[in-house]
Amino acid sequence: MSIVEERYEKWVSHPNLDPRYKDELNNMDAQEKNDAFYTLIEFGTAGMRGLLGPGTNRINIHTIRKATQGYANYIKKAGEAACKAGIAIGYDNRHMSKEFAFDCADLLAKNNIASYVFESLRPTPELSFAVRHLHCFGGIMITASHNPKEYNGYKLYDDKGCQLVPALAGQVIDEVNAIEDELAIDANCTEEQKKLVTVIGKEVDEEYYKNVLSIQLNPDVKKDIKIVFSPEHGTANIPVQEVYKRAGYTCIPVVEQCTPDPDFSNTPTPNPEQPGAYELALKYARENDADVILVCDPDADRMGVGVKHNGDYVVLTGNQSGSVEIEYICSQLKEKGLMPENPVMFNTVVTSDLGEKVAADYGVETEKTLTGFKFIGEKVAKYEVTHEKNYVFGYEESYGSLIKPFVRDKDAPQACLMLAEAASFYKQQGKDLVDVLDSLYERHGTYEESQVALTLSGEAGANRIKEILADLRKDAPTEINGSKVVRSEDYKECTIKEGDTVTELTGFTKSDVLKYYLEDGSWIAVRPSGTEPKCKFYYCIKGNSKEDAHEKTVAYQQAMKELTNS
Structure with a gap:
C-alpha cells in the first residue's frame, strides 16, 4: 500500500474523524487523494496556509489541532508564567475561521493555557496589537490573508506581537512534527478549564483605534477628498470606517x-495585487468622482491604492504607494522638526530601489530583510532595546506597510489613514498622488516594478518550482535580455558573485531566493512563495522614461520566461 493510500485509509476509517469530512473523503478520485495525502501540510516559518478540506496536506480541524497542540507543548516548556499570560486569538471571514479559533482556545484550555479570543472577526494587525496590549505570551491568527476562498491558514505570534521568526518557529515546528496522530487530538476541556477562555472585543478595539489615530501628522488638514473604500468582504470594514469617522x-x-x-461573492479576487480587486471600486469611483480608491485584503494587513489622475484612475503598485508614503511621512517629519536621530526604514530584498532613494534623500537609512514582515518586526524589537536607530517606516512590495510599530505586522487601517491624509495634503497644493510619484521619478529615476507569479499546484507543481530554482543555480545566467548580470545574490547558499569573485552574503536567514543585478541599474529576483503554490519573479526595471521602463520590463519578463522554460 502506498503512503497516500495508507494515510487515506487511516483517515477515512478513524473513529475520531470529524463527520463533516466523511463524504468528501469517500468521493475523492485518485488525483484528489494524492494531492490531499501525498505530504503533510508544512508548518513553516510563516505558519500554515493551504486548501480547506480533509487530508494531511489540507487545512482542517485535525491539522489545526496538531499545530495548536504543538504550540501548546512549546508554551508549556516556556513555563507557568507563559501559560498564565496566555495567547490572543483572532480570525477573519473565511470558511471555518471562527470554528478553528474557538477550537484552538478550547485545546489550549485543555492544556491549562489561558486565551483571549475576539468575539468576531478582526484584522491581523489588531491581533498583533492585542498580544502587546494584553501582555500575552503569543498569538494565533486564523487567516489565509489574500488567498482565494478555498484557502485558510494559521499564523503564530510572539510576545511582541511579531510573527515567529525562524529561530522560534523552528522550536514550534519540532513540537508539531513530534505529534504522529493528528486525529487522536480532541479539544474537550473541562468546565473549569473552560474558564481560561476569555472573549474580547470593544475594549481592545478602542485602544487600537486610539493608537491608529495617533499616527496623524497633519490632523487638521482640510479633508475635502472623496475616498472609495472596499474591505473585499474582509475584516477592514469596521475599523477603517471607524477610524475615518473619528x-x-x-x-x-x-x-x-x-x-x-x-x-467573496462580489469580488473577482480579494487580493489587492490583482486588477480584479478594483473592478467594483473603480465603478463607484467613477460614479462619485472620487479622488482615491483604497482596497484592503481580507485580514486587513495589505492596502491597494487607486488615484484619479488626468480624468482617469491609476492603480498604484505596493512599491509605488510605499514610496509615496515614505515621501509624505519623511517630508512632514523633517518640516515639523520631528525626524528622530539615526532614523531607519525597513523593506525587503524584493522591494523597489525607489523607496530607499526617497528615504536617503531625507537622511533615513534603509535596512533590508527577507520577505516576510516578521523580519521587519524583529528589527523593530532589536532597536527598541538597543536604541541604536529609530523607526520611521516599514513596508513590503506586497502592498503592506507599518507607520507606527505599536503593531508588529503590516497594518492596513494605519496605511488607509495615512494615505487619506497624504491625498488631502497634496490636494491643497493642487497635486494628486500620481503627481507626487512622478516627482519622485524626476528626482530619483524612473522605475517600473512588477511581479509575475507562476502557479504550479499539487505534487508535480511543487517539484517543478524546486526544479526552476535548482536549474538557475546550476546554470546561472550571465546576461538577461542582452543586459549583463553584474552581481548575483543567492540567499540559500549565502553567496554574492561579482564577475569571478565570490564572497559571503551575511545578515540573512537562509532562504530560497535568487537576485540578479543588471548593468542598466535594474534587478530581477526569483523565489518560491511561502504561502501559495507559486514561483514568483520580481522585476525592478530602471528606464529613461515610463515608456522605456515598461518596454524593458516586457522584454525582461519574456527573457526570464524563456530562461526558465515557464
Whole structure:
C-alpha cells in the first residue's frame, strides 16, 4: 500500500474523524487523494496556509489541532508564567475561521493555557496589537490573508506581537512534527478549564483605534477628498470606517463588498495585487468622482491604492504607494522638526530601489530583510532595546506597510489613514498622488516594478518550482535580455558573485531566493512563495522614461520566461 493510500485509509476509517469530512473523503478520485495525502501540510516559518478540506496536506480541524497542540507543548516548556499570560486569538471571514479559533482556545484550555479570543472577526494587525496590549505570551491568527476562498491558514505570534521568526518557529515546528496522530487530538476541556477562555472585543478595539489615530501628522488638514473604500468582504470594514469617522474623513464604502462573506461573492479576487480587486471600486469611483480608491485584503494587513489622475484612475503598485508614503511621512517629519536621530526604514530584498532613494534623500537609512514582515518586526524589537536607530517606516512590495510599530505586522487601517491624509495634503497644493510619484521619478529615476507569479499546484507543481530554482543555480545566467548580470545574490547558499569573485552574503536567514543585478541599474529576483503554490519573479526595471521602463520590463519578463522554460 502506498503512503497516500495508507494515510487515506487511516483517515477515512478513524473513529475520531470529524463527520463533516466523511463524504468528501469517500468521493475523492485518485488525483484528489494524492494531492490531499501525498505530504503533510508544512508548518513553516510563516505558519500554515493551504486548501480547506480533509487530508494531511489540507487545512482542517485535525491539522489545526496538531499545530495548536504543538504550540501548546512549546508554551508549556516556556513555563507557568507563559501559560498564565496566555495567547490572543483572532480570525477573519473565511470558511471555518471562527470554528478553528474557538477550537484552538478550547485545546489550549485543555492544556491549562489561558486565551483571549475576539468575539468576531478582526484584522491581523489588531491581533498583533492585542498580544502587546494584553501582555500575552503569543498569538494565533486564523487567516489565509489574500488567498482565494478555498484557502485558510494559521499564523503564530510572539510576545511582541511579531510573527515567529525562524529561530522560534523552528522550536514550534519540532513540537508539531513530534505529534504522529493528528486525529487522536480532541479539544474537550473541562468546565473549569473552560474558564481560561476569555472573549474580547470593544475594549481592545478602542485602544487600537486610539493608537491608529495617533499616527496623524497633519490632523487638521482640510479633508475635502472623496475616498472609495472596499474591505473585499474582509475584516477592514469596521475599523477603517471607524477610524475615518473619528479622524473626520468621509469615505464611500463599496457596499456589496462590506459583508463578511467567506465566498467573496462580489469580488473577482480579494487580493489587492490583482486588477480584479478594483473592478467594483473603480465603478463607484467613477460614479462619485472620487479622488482615491483604497482596497484592503481580507485580514486587513495589505492596502491597494487607486488615484484619479488626468480624468482617469491609476492603480498604484505596493512599491509605488510605499514610496509615496515614505515621501509624505519623511517630508512632514523633517518640516515639523520631528525626524528622530539615526532614523531607519525597513523593506525587503524584493522591494523597489525607489523607496530607499526617497528615504536617503531625507537622511533615513534603509535596512533590508527577507520577505516576510516578521523580519521587519524583529528589527523593530532589536532597536527598541538597543536604541541604536529609530523607526520611521516599514513596508513590503506586497502592498503592506507599518507607520507606527505599536503593531508588529503590516497594518492596513494605519496605511488607509495615512494615505487619506497624504491625498488631502497634496490636494491643497493642487497635486494628486500620481503627481507626487512622478516627482519622485524626476528626482530619483524612473522605475517600473512588477511581479509575475507562476502557479504550479499539487505534487508535480511543487517539484517543478524546486526544479526552476535548482536549474538557475546550476546554470546561472550571465546576461538577461542582452543586459549583463553584474552581481548575483543567492540567499540559500549565502553567496554574492561579482564577475569571478565570490564572497559571503551575511545578515540573512537562509532562504530560497535568487537576485540578479543588471548593468542598466535594474534587478530581477526569483523565489518560491511561502504561502501559495507559486514561483514568483520580481522585476525592478530602471528606464529613461515610463515608456522605456515598461518596454524593458516586457522584454525582461519574456527573457526570464524563456530562461526558465515557464
